[in-house]
Every structure is written in structure tokens, then in C-alpha cells.
Amino acid sequence: MDFDLSKPQKLLKQSAREFLSRECPPERVRAAMATETADDRALFSAAADQGWTALIIPETYGGLGLGVVELAVVAEEMGRACMPGPLFATMCATAAIVHAGTEEQKRRWLEPIAAGEMRATVALGQEFVLDAGVADLVLRFTDRGVEEVDAASIVRTPSIDETRKLYSLGGAAGFSPPGFGGLKPTAPQDVATVALCAEMVGGMQWILDATVEYAKTRQQFGRVIGSFQAIQHQCADMLLLTESARSAMYYAAWAGGALATSIAKAYCSDACREVANRGVQVHGGIGFTWEHDLQLYYRRAKASETMFGDATFHRERIASLIVDPVEVMTPTT
Amino acid sequence: MDLDLTPDEQRFRDEFRAWLKDNVFPAKSHDELKRWQRTLFDGGWAGISWPKQYGGRGATLMQQAIFQEELALADAPHLIGTIGLSLVGPTIIAMGTDEQKSRYLSKILSGEEIWCQGFSEPNAGSDLAALGTRALRDGDDFVVNGQKIWTSFAHIGDWCLLLVRTDFEAPKHKGITCLLVDMHSPGVSVRPLRMMSGDAGFNEVFFENVRVPASQVLGKVNEGWTTAITALMNERANLGTGVQVIFRRNLNALIARARSMNRTADPIVRQKLAQAYLELEILRLNTNRALTSLSKSGVPGPEGSTLKLYWSEMNQRTQQTAQEVLGPHAQLSDFDGGMWQYSYLRARGNTIEAGTSEIQRNIIAERVLGLPKSY
Numbered sequence: 001m002d003f004d005l006s007k008p009q010k011l012l013k014q015s016a017r018e019f020l021s022r023e024c025p026p027e028r029v030r031a032a033m034a035t036e037t038a039d040d041r042a043l044f045s046a047a048a049d050q051g052w053t054a055l056i057i058p059e060t061y062g063g064l065g066l067g068v069v070e071l072a073v074v075a076e077e078m079g080r081a082c083m084p085g086p087l088f089a090t091m092c093a094t095a096a097i098v099h100a101g102t103e104e105q106k107r108r109w110l111e112p113i114a115a116g117e118m119r120a121t122v123a124l125g126q127e128f129v130l131d132a133g134v135a136d137l138v139l140r141f142t143d144r145g146v147e148e149v150d151a152a153s154i155v156r157t158p159s160i161d162e163t164r165k166l167y168s169l170g171g172a173a174g175f176s177p178p179g180f181g182g183l184k185p186t187a188p189q190d191v192a193t194v195a196l197c198a199e200m201v202g203g204m205q206w207i208l209d210a211t212v213e214y215a216k217t218r219q220q221f222g223r224v225i226g227s228f229q230a231i232q233h234q235c236a237d238m239l240l241l242t243e244s245a246r247s248a249m250y251y252a253a254w255a256g257g258a259l260a261t262s263i264a265k266a267y268c269s270d271a272c273r274e275v276a277n278r279g280v281q282v283h284g285g286i287g288f289t290w291e292h293d294l295q296l297y298y299r300r301a302k303a304s305e306t307m308f309g310d311a312t313f314h315r316e317r318i319a320s321l322i323v324d325p326v327e328v329m330t331p332t333t
Numbered sequence: 334m335d336l337d338l339t340p341d342e343q344r345f346r347d348e349f350r351a352w353l354k355d356n357v358f359p360a361k362s363h364d365e366l367k368r369w370q371r372t373l374f375d376g377g378w379a380g381i382s383w384p385k386q387y388g389g390r391g392a393t394l395m396q397q398a399i400f401q402e403e404l405a406l407a408d409a410p411h412l413i414g415t416i417g418l419s420l421v422g423p424t425i426i427a428m429g430t431d432e433q434k435s436r437y438l439s440k441i442l443s444g445e446e447i448w449c450q451g452f453s454e455p456n457a458g459s460d461l462a463a464l465g466t467r468a469l470r471d472g473d474d475f476v477v478n479g480q481k482i483w484t485s486f487a488h489i490g491d492w493c494l495l496l497v498r499t500d501f502e503a504p505k506h507k508g509i510t511c512l513l514v515d516m517h518s519p520g521v522s523v524r525p526l527r528m529m530s531g532d533a534g535f536n537e538v539f540f541e542n543v544r545v546p547a548s549q550v551l552g553k554v555n556e557g558w559t560t561a562i563t564a565l566m567n568e569r570a571n572l573g574t575g576v577q578v579i580f581r582r583n584l585n586a587l588i589a590r591a592r593s594m595n596r597t598a599d600p601i602v603r604q605k606l607a608q609a610y611l612e613l614e615i616l617r618l619n620t621n622r623a624l625t626s627l628s629k630s631g632v633p634g635p636e637g638s639t640l641k642l643y644w645s646e647m648n649q650r651t652q653q654t655a656q657e658v659l660g661p662h663a664q665l666s667d668f669d670g671g672m673w674q675y676s677y678l679r680a681r682g683n684t685i686e687a688g689t690s691e692i693q694r695n696i697i698a699e700r701v702l703g704l705p706k707s708y
Contacts, residue, residue, distance in 0.1 A: 001337065001342060001624075004622070005334055006334055212703070216704065224705060235702050236698050243622075247619045262611075263614050266608075315604045318607035318611055319604070322606070323606050
């Protein structure tokens, strides 16, 4: 057993980090955020040139034929950079097509997506969809697979995370279920959900790093605040939450399936909010300002918490798998 | 990344599982528990992490984890000689003389001699190096006076790995010596301490002019802190791979109970059971990541602290869930043999024993996050 990234996976992570720290600094995130669509086309194209739209697309459709772990590696770094725009939505839609699309749909859509020529998105439930205003292809899940949505009904809906814009499908008002087609054990949404978890882990890592760095430099009472146990223990908890989320996420990426995915998303949803809260708390007043980049991650954390189902939703899905059957599922090492 | 067992690991699991199937028996009493360890020893399954030359199996970390899991899955009795197997034996192997190795090791493996660990004192808990039990040289002996506390297995212990102060002028870490002490020596007295849970697992131990031959020093005089760290690293390298399976059995029993009491249609109960389940699953995953990292680095790092912090607090939350799901029944001494009352009370100690949560957080802050020392 080897629960660590392989050498090629580590290289992928390294190159993703270098690419994003060069191409996607916070100023560029904020610049995109300030536009109507948060779509930085040059950034999207540069990422596509890195092969990021092609990762999990089979080679027969012009992709790289990599696995969900590789997708998670890149998504984690995207989350760490709080990358704006429709790349993440395109990855989710790609996962939907790869795992639930018909042969005809795959042939039509995957090649242009892999080449970076088509941007796509997939509805998060019956009501909302990310980045639909700039997507060439808007999909939603059905019982049997995916289908295209009529773009005419789509309207922009300003929301908490302005680094990627939310749109309404004009569906029924009221509570919107996450769109897992009930609690089906092999929902094609699982891959997109894992990618989201990976992004959340990356966001948590950024918040943790920024917070520890701040605790090492900010002085009060003549000492750095990181020398106080009250601050240290917050940071230690943030580490534990982040690493536990990472364990759950990479396991889900590797193993797949409803149970592992829902465990990852339930945990990440709670942990991401918790880490963001503690990060702001340790920063104090500066962490609550518009200028500080923490707010970008704080907002993103909240948006991601509910996207593809919040912790409550996923716990119910877990319960349906482990409480209802007479035999309790017992994974072993 | 490959989370499947390797063929070797799978073979190891199959072999031990088959052996357990044929050999495991229920054991509660002292004699039965000793017989259980003897059975493991005879089968070649005692001290599996020890090098082969000392009668062990030279098992990898992953095999050790599998071993612990299989024991728990088979409902095997606990190991009465666990302090010797996991802590004292590896320390004697690392620091002991040839005489010490041949005198003690095989009896640790067979369970013939039970060991306890005399580290904590009433005034030296988290700050272990502040210990005050004194040993003065007198001819060929050391004469020991003082008191230890929270000493598991002392009431049935034959031997004690004892930390004493031998230099009273040196800085606190530099005046400590590690002794191998016969618990049957004149002047040793043991007073069992009952835990809140009713267990009589740990004790106070008093030393009154106890004579210990100087040949019983493990490591070097006044360098006992190094010996202690070696012992504690061995303890932490265990990473608690056994506890997760015990927790798994406990949770499976809770889910089964919740079903039989018709509680599983309640959405709040479902939420809580799912939360307990997912937290336990993440313990397994965190453990496997730590095992991977430890296998690659070869050096026990702070992994033990993060895992301990996680599982101890997790178990307290899960036991609270059990109390809520089962209602007042959970408190009854004769409901499921009192197991829910017991496991709730026992869990209370989890965040204190083997390093409090506060100490674990200090360690994580300093050694993982690089924050300055706070004390």
C-alpha cells in the first residue's frame, strides 16, 4: 500500500503550482472577479495549453487519459490559487460527459474540450449552474446521463463567490436538491464532487499557510502571536482538519464510489468552513477586510460547502449506505 | 498512489487471518490472557515488529498495521504483555547489553514476564523530565525512592522500565537514568487506582529503599532521557492502528443497536451515525497516510501526535453519539453488558492518556508548523 502521490503525480502538482503562482496571482483573481463574467480567457487558454482541460479525457477523444487522482492534483492547486473563471466548471462538465455521456456526446464534445476550444459547465442541481454565461455547452444530469440545457432560460445571479459567477436555470424556486438523482450509488456527479473537494483542500492549505505565516510575524505584547498556545492550538486544529480532508479526498479520488465521495464531501464541507473561520479569527481585524485575500477564500469556502450537496446531504447519503443495509460496510486496509 | 495491499501484504493478512481462525479463544482472566499471548508466541506471532534475530518477525509497518487490524477483527483478547512487546522490548533491542537482551527478550515475547512503564509521577506528567524519583548509588546497587503514577499493568507486573533521577545538579533532562526494576523487590508496593470507568488498569507505585543492581541500567547513567525518547518513539510508531478496529466494532454494534431499537428512521440519528462513520473512516485513511510516510522516512515524526489528537477526540464525539442514539438505556449497567456506559466513561480518558490533546497540539504547532516554543 502506498498512500502518497506517485512521482509523476508530484511533478504534475509541482508544475501546476508553478504555473498558477506565475499566471494566477491574487491581482489577476481580483481583476477577473471585478468583471461581469470572471472569465479571463488568456488564463483559461494558458491552462488548456498545460493540458488541464484534457486530463481525464480518454486518449481516443484527444485527451491525456489520466485518472481522477491527477484531476484532483490539479484541482487542489487551482483551489490554492483561488483560480477564477470557467476552467473548474469545464472540468466538472467533462467528468459528467466522460462518466455519463453517450458515445455520440463524447465524440461531439470531448475533443474540442480537450483542445481548449470549448468551455462547458454542468448544473449543480435543478436551479443553479456555474459560469454558464461564458460556457459553450451547458449540461445537466438526468436519470440516465447528461443533456444540454436551453441557454435562453439562463440568467446571472450574483452570489457569495464572485470569482466564478453563478447563473440561474430559471427552475422552480424553493429548496434546490443537489441533483444527485436521489442517492444513487454510482452517481456520475461523484467525480465532479471529488474535484470540488480537491479544490477545497487547496483552499484550506492556502488559508493554513497564510495563517501560520501571519502568526509567525504579527507581534503583540512584545512577542509573535504564534508563540501563544491559544493561537498555536487554532493552527494545529487547522492542520488536522486540512490533512484529514486531504486523506478523505485523495481516497475518494483513488477509490471512487458513492460512499468514499460522500465521506469526502461531508468532511470537506465542514472542514473548509471551519478552517476559513479559524484563519480569519487568527488574523483578527485585517482578516475581515476586503483588501486581504482571505476574503476570497472565505467566500469560496462557503460557496463550495453547499455545491454538489452540503455536509448534511452527504451524511444522509452515507446513512443510506451504512445504516439502512443490514450488513454494515466495513472497509479494511 | 496505490491503496491496495501489495501481494506480500495480502499474503501476510491471509496467513494471520487463517491462523487466528484456528487459534483465537476468548480470554478475560489473568491466566487466560497469559495463555493467549503464549499461544501467539508459539505460533510465531508475538513481537512481529522485532528483528528476526531476537525472535520477532521483522514485519514492516504495514504488516504491523495489518496484524493489529486482524487481531481486532477476530475479536482477539488484548495483549497482556503489550508494554513489553511494543515499548520495553524494542528499547532493550536498541539500547540493551547482550546480557539484558538474552535475559529479558524471550520472556517478553512469551508473556512469561509482564512489564510496566514507570515514567509519570504525581508532579511530572506532561512535563515528564521534571521527574523526582531518586536513585542513589550504593556499592553495586542503586537505591530507589519515590513514586510513580498512572502505571498500567503495575499490579500484575514482574518488571518495570523505570525512569529515575541520578544527578540532582544537572539540567533536568541530563540527570535521568533508566533502570530495569524487578517489581517483586523488597520495598516496591503497588496501589491500584480505579479509573472513572471502573477499570483497575493503572496504579500508583511506591519505591522505598528498593535496591537495584547497577547492571540493570538500560543505556547509560544520566542518559536515561535518550532511552525514554527511544521508548516513546516506539510507542508512537504504533500509530494506534489497533484502536481504529476496536472503534469500528463499537460503531458497528451501535448501528446494529440503533436498528434494533428502531432509531434509524430518525434523520438526526442518521446524521449522527453517518458523522461517526465518516470520522472513523478518515481515521483509517489518516493512519494509512501516516504509515506510508513513516515507511518511507523510517523516522517516527509528529504523525503520532496528529493521529492521537484525532482519534481521542473522535472517540469522545462518537461515544456522545452513542449516548444520544440509545437514550437512557446507554447508561444502564446491564444494557449490552454495560458497554455503552463503559465506553462513554473510558473515552473521557482518551484525551488525557499518552499525551493530552493540549500537548499534542503544542507538538503539532512546534514540529509541523514551525511555530515558536510556548513554554
